[in-house]
Amino acid sequence: MSKLFLWGKLKLKLILCLIFSFTFSLVLFLLLQTTGEDILERYLTKTSFIEKQEQLAISEFEKYVSEKNLSLKDHDKIAQWIRETKYVNIYIYTDNKLIYATDGYTTTTENGGLSVDPNLKSTPQLLNIQFSDARAQIYLEYFFEYKYYHMVTILGVAISFLFFIFIMLFFINKKTSYIGTLENEIKILEGGDLTYTITIKGNDELSSLAHSINEMRKSFIERLDNENQARFANSELVTAMSHDLRTPLTALVGYLDIIEFKKYQTDEAFNKYIHNSREKAYQIKHLSDKLFEYFTVFNTEDNNLDFERFDGNQLMEQLLDEQLLVLENNGFHFVLEPCNIPFHLDVHLISFRRVFDNIFSNIIKYADKSKTIKINYEIKDGLLFIDIENDIKKEAHEVSSTGIGMKTCKKIIEQHKGQITVTSNKETYSVHISLTLRRLINARD
Helix, strand or coil: CHHHHHHCHHHHHHHHHHHHHHHHHHHHHHHHHHHHHHHHHHHHHHCCHHHHHHHHHHHHHHHHHHHHCCCCCCHHHHHHHHHHHCCEEEEEEECCEEEEECCCCCEECCCCCEECCHHHHCCCCCEEEECCCCEEEEEEEECHHHHHHHHHHHHHHHHHHHHHHHHHHHHHHHHHHHHHHHHHHHHHHHCCCCCCCCCCCCCCHHHHHHHHHHHHHHHHHHHHHHHHHHHHHHHHHHHHHHHHHHHHHHHHHHHHHHHHCCCCCCHHHHHHHHHHHHHHHHHHHHHHHHHHHHHHHHCCCHHHCCCEEEEHHHHHHHHHHHHHHHHHHCCCEEEEECCCCCEEEEECHHHHHHHHHHHHHHHHHHECCCCEEEEEEEEECCEEEEEEEEEECHHHHHCCCCCHHHHHHHHHHHHCCCEEEEEECCCEEEEEEEEECCCECCCCC
8 A cells, every 4th residue: 555655656746736737727717818808898898999890891891892893692702701801790681681691690581582680670780882783781790809809718728828838847847857866866876986875855756766776875885894894804814813823833834844854852852842833733723713713603693593591690600600710720819799680681602601701711811810800790771781800911912812702702792782892901901791681580580
């Protein structure tokens, strides 16, 4: 129904324009007709214009009879003069008998002759005219005013029609001009300027088309931006990974060359090279695992994750206990501030656990053991906030990192409809996570 309605907007506007144009033209015609007839009637009434036209017609008929030497029997020539003069009827009498009338206004007498119609016989406007064969009386009936009334009507129709055409052309020109504007703007987009905004005017199919083109333009720009960002991120990742892999790989090859060519001097040195080779191999494995994890997460669509509902406090307690035990075994000190408000949390457990693995793995690598690690989570405004802060050891500033771990964490949190931010300076490193809760648990649940 809505599609049909949208389809008919432009058509409906055209129909309304036609109705308006016709109504306006009709009102204009009636106004012109009434005004013109009123002016013409006043003019003809107050002047002797019609009388002059009648006298002129009589003079011309007398002249025509004289020049053509007409007889009373030359009915065809008399009819020809009537046709040429127009707006005149003529009645010819002899011996009180009507012998010719242009409109057939005659009656048959009992003896077969033609007699004068009583209405015409009593008129005082009978004129005597000499024909070639006899003298006759004529009566001229005039309709000259109709000529000018017809002219007023024709003029009114012409003006009204012109206004009708003008209004229609005005409406059509607005639409065709807009179509031309859209055509030019689309050519600008074709030229590569995707930042140019398509003009949206009105509320019909054309404006809907312009809006759709704008949305398509925005989607295309967003897609290009995403592709450029992905291309840049992949390029950056490949560059970083090649650098990080090349260093331990070069060292590994060097150690293996020493072992193969027996360039070591003692068994102790041999065991040292074996140990270093093993360490470099594990380092390469760790980097390749991180790379695999990165591509696994970033190639997973949001709707492919199966979320499960957990008791929030139990889940957080379990995940943090796993990580805090590792911290404790590595000699770190920490302070945990848990949340006392019951809540539910919908997560993909494996991915969510991976976030904590990455965060606490970085802590073990880069945190200062002499400083306390602060961990807390709380409920505020329907959101779960998780904050982890640690001091950075001095040696950590000299270690380069690809950042794959935190990129993976960011993607996972985004898949959970949350946000993760990292703040870092020369001394401290903080991770802030916010997640939307499905619902809080009531006290009686």
